[in-house]
Every structure is written in structure tokens, then in C-alpha cells.
Amino acid sequence: MTRAHVGTLCAAGAALLAASVALAITIGPADIRVGDVWSVVAAHLGWGTTELSPIRDGIVWQLRLPRTLLAAVCGAGLAVCGAVMQSLLRNPLADPFVLGVSSGASTGAVLVVVLGAGGGLLSVSGGAFLGALLSFGLVLLLSHTLGGTTDRVVLSGVAAMQLFSALTSFVVMTAADAETTRGVLFWLLGSLGGVGWTDVWICLAVLVAALTVCLAYARTLDAFAFGQDAAATLGVSVARTRLVLLCATALLTAALVSSAGAIGFVGLVLPHAARALVGSGHARLLPVAALAGAVFLVWVDTLARTVLDPQEVPVGVVTSLIGVPVFVLVLYRTRRTR
Amino acid sequence: MTNPEGAMTAAHIDGAAQEAAVAAPGLRARRVSRTADGRVILDGVSISPAPGATVGLLGPNGSGKSTLLRLLAGVLAPASGVVTLDGRPLDGLSRRDIARRIAVVEQQADTQVELTVLDVVRLGRTPHRRAWTPPSGADERAVREALARTGLTDRAHQSWHTLSGGERQRVQIARALAQEPRELLLDEPTNHLDVQHQLDLLTLVTSLPVTSVVALHDLNLAAMYCDRLVVLREGSVVAHGTPGDVLTEELIAGVYGVRAAVTREGADGRPHVRFLGTVARPAPRDATHADPR
Secondary structure, eight states, X not given: OOHHHXXXXXXXXXXXXXXXXXXXXXXXXXXXXXXXXXXXXXXXXXXXXXXXXXXXHHIIIIIIHHHHHHHHHHHHHHHHHHHHHHHHTTOXXXXXXXXXXXXXXHHHHHHHHHHOTTTXXXXXXXXXXXXXXXXXXXXXXXXXXXXXXHHHHHHHHHHHHHHHHHHHHHHHHHHOOHHHHHHHHHHHTOOOTTOOHHHHHHHHHHHHHHHHHHHHTHHHHHGGGGOHHHHHHTTOOHHHXXXXXXXXXXXXXXXXXXXXXXXXXXXXXXXXXHHHHHOSOHHHHHHHHHHHHHHHXXXXXXXXXXXXXXXXOOHHHHHHHHHHHHHHHHHHHHGGGO | OOOTTGGGXXXXXXXXXXXXXXXXXXXXXEEEEEEETTEEEEEEEEEOBOTTOEEEEEOOTTSSHHHHHHHHHTSSOOSEEEEEETTEEXXXXXXXXXXXXXXXXXXXXXXSSOOBHHHHHHHTTGGGOOTTOOOOHHHHHHHXXXXXXXXXXXGTTSBGGGOOHHHHHHHHHHHHHHTOOSEEEEESTTTTOOHHHHHHHHHHHHHSXXXXXXXXXXXXXXXXXXXXXXXXXXXXXXXXXXXXXXXXXXXXXXXXXXXXXXXXXXXXXXXXXXXXXXXXXXXXXXTTSOOOO
16 A cells, blocks of 8 residues: 555544544434534634533533543554554564553552552552553563563563452452442443543543654564564664563553553454554554544444443443454454464 | 685684774674573684675584674674674664664564565665655665565565565565665575575575675585685684685584585586585584574
């Protein structure tokens, strides 16, 4: 696919994303039209007034808009992190959670929710973020001690994942009552319910920063196709590149997981879908993966909050239910290269 | 082993003469050593290929060929001694600067990524390009020339995964050429190739306007294509010089533990080796070790 085609694809993707966000906001129990969405957004940006009642204005501005935007940011961020991890670790099964970030976040969140860690000073998101950073730091330290090769990084991530999952289960099973357990489980599976503008702004800022770093390393990531030694002989300083990209993606993943829980499969499957669209060159792959992930999660979250209305399904459950068949299809398609 | 051509040699390996060589152009290793897990892999090896020459590295498995190539590429650091590029130590240069001068072709490169021949060859421009910028005219020209020189122009859009082993090595050489190196390091590039592809590949390598250092197993290929040979055993240079000087029945028996008849039947009177059997006495101690990697 040529450069021009990718530019067109990205423009089309951005338009599709804007339309998806506007459309997704209108879907739900309260009857809201696309025109209403625009008027509310315009009113809040100071470009006129809205004729909507304060309640319906609140539904758009305080509930559906931040939730839908966070879905887009999460989808974009997870897809980008997944694409970078898969290339950096040369492992098509890698996803943003492979370095234990989500498991550490779970433990942190559970400690706050169940045991009241932080004495009320720490929010669930704050606890999750600290847990995620702790887990990632442990993985970095462990993989460095074990020799620093790619497979050691992956194995260290697996070890941290197991450790923190066990800790989470232990705390929940020993200390939580039934209602708290259900709440924790909901959070662990990933949910965009109840998010506010603060979550959106934090995640968006981290997404922009991390995406900028990853795009700056796009060509460097291409050079990892034949392994890290080959990358080194192509002029890549492997250790620095790996550290910078692991830190950027881990920070982004930690921010997303802290706001929305561990939404699975987006980071695993969407990069493969994006590669099928535009090939494996990262200068094209990363923006396309981001847009695809954003559009995907906006619609999956819309499905998650409406399909069993008034009850909500954790969005992570829906992404996995859709993601697994897609993933099998991807594996089936790539089997001839093995 | 003495060298009758003295100071005029293409590959000049002489510990005492290396002091002056540090300031000289090209890629040189001076008394480099390397150990791994307490075992000595390389022990004070010096090598200074003359510009434009093709130097063959010979020696049994585990003799240190691959390690020497990795030291020359700057991927490994020597425990002692120094590798210099135009007189400057490699460890003082950035990876990017090294990659603009030295290209490496591995024994068997493979990837799971979906790439075309053109994608792979373009990777060679990595050290010449900056972030955020599209490929320059020079980039496109270098890629086009690399494809043309390796006869791959018509196959630019073929998938890497549909290529045979010989074609993949050709693509890797095209990628290395796109780097526009002055030094080319190849680690047993003819492994896993049929005879015709082995000859094609080495013909291509020797025709390139670069200094090449090639690790080889096949003594006759080395005799046919290399200007100079360096023979390693247990991490030390045991012989160096022209193929005619180096490839003798005594050396083959001593280094490989193999009885051979060496004639002058090769092209231009180059030596031709015919194997007769193993030597009765035990082979060199490390002959069964795998190549250190």
C-alpha cells in the first residue's frame, strides 16, 4: 500500500472515528439525536446555547461523552501498545499486559477497594497505577538481572503476572464480602462505566505522549524484524530503544488500566488486523492501529452498555467474546508462514 | 607459517606490526580476546583486511570464527584488545555510525513479520534515515542499485516467506548493500545452500566493491573465492596468507584432523582439496564444540 493510500486511510479512519463517537453517544435509553450531541458540545465549548434540558445535557456531557471518548482513547492506546510489544518482543502473542502491568494494577486496586490501603488518600485508579508501576519495575529489574534478552523480558513478565494475579486472588478470597468481590471482578474485567473528564484528559495526554515516542521509533521498530542482533548491525542501539519503548508503553497501559480496568484482546488482535490492512511498516501501522482500536472499542463499549440494558456487561468480556474468534481467524490466516 | 609476500599482503596478520596499523584505514582487530563461561573463545587475534579484499575465515566449529565476526561488527565487545575503524575504536562510535560503514549478513536470517523483498532491502537504509522524514532520493537510489546488483529488481514485491534459502541470502546481501558499507561481514553465508547457489553467492560477494570477511566451512570454496585466508583454531590464528600458502595437507591434518590430498587443479592454479579420511590421532580438543554464538 502506497503512502497516499495510507494518508487516505487515516483521514477516513479519523472521520469514521468522529462519526462513531457522535453516533455512539445517541445510543441508549435516553433519546438523544446526533444534532443534540453537537449542540451540547458546542454549548460547552462556548459556541452558542443548547435547547436540551439540563438532565439530557448532563447525560451527554457528563456521562456518554467522557465514556465514549475514553473508549476511543483506550482502544487507540491498547492497540498501539500491543503493536509495539509484538514487534519489540518479536512475539505475535504479545499484548500490552504481557509485562504484568495489568496484574500489578489489579493488585493495587484490590488493596485499595478491599483492604482500604492508602487510608482514603488513594483512589482505586491511584492504587491501580502504583501497582502497575511496581509490577513493571519488578519486570525490568528481573529481566535485567536474568540477562536482558527478549525471551527473558517475556518470562519475567509472565512471572510478575502470575505473582500479582495470585496476590489479587488471595486478597479477594480472604478479605472481601460478596458485594465487594463482584465490584472488584467487574473492574478487573475492564469497564468504562462511571468515568469522568479527569480520566479522559489524563489518558489522552499520556496517549499523545506515548504515541509520539513510538512514532519517533517507528523505523527503529521496523529494524527489529530479523531480531535484536540484526537491529544492532542496522545501527539501532537495542538496549536504549527497548527501555524507552517498554517504559512508554507501560506508562500508557498503566494509565489506561487504572481508569478502565484490564480490557483484554484489543491490544492483541487489533494490531494484527491493522497489519492485514497496511502491512508491517510501523510508520503506517501505528496510526492505523490507533484509529482501528479507537473505532473498535467505541462500538464494543456501546454494545456492552446496551445489550443487557439496564444491566451492563464488562466491556472486557465483550472484547474477548468478539476477539477470540477474530484471533483464531488471524492465526489460521498466518499458519502457512510457520 | 611464514608469509612470502611480506608487507605487501592483503590480509596482514602480525602482532608486532599492528602498532602502526591502528592509524591506518579500514576495519582492524588488534590482539582481541573474548571468553565465555570461563572458556577462552578468542585469544589475542589480530586481523587487518586490505581495502577491497575478500578474506576467508576458516577453522573447525568452536574455533572462534563467529565470535571474531561479532567483535568486528561491534555487536560484542572484546575482553581485551581493540577493534578499530579508520583508527578509531568501535566502542567510541555510535551504533549508527558503525552501521553506515559495516554491514553484516548472518548465517540464516528469518522473521515472522510479513515483508516483501523491497521491505527487507529498505531496512538497509535504517542507519542513513532520520525519524519523521520520508526516504530521500539517495535512499531510493541505494535500494534500487542494491536490487539491481543482486538481480532482484523483478522480485521486489515478492514475499520473503515464499523465497528459497538461496534467494533469502541474496536478499540479505542486497539489504547489506543498501547500507552502502565499505566493510561486509558474512557468517557462513553458504550454509544450507545447494552447490550452484553457493557459487553464485560467493561470485556476487567477491564482485562487490567492499572489503569482505567471510567465515566459511568449505575449504574449496575458500580457495576459489578468497584473496586471503585466516585459519583459526581454539581461538588463535594458526595460519594466514594466500589460499595457495595456507591450504596444505599438513595444515588440514593439524587443524581439522583430516587426511587430504591438495592439488593445484583449481582455477588459476589455486589449491583443490580432496578429503581422504580422518587422521588416526585424536582431533583437536575443541573440534566437537558448537560455534560460540
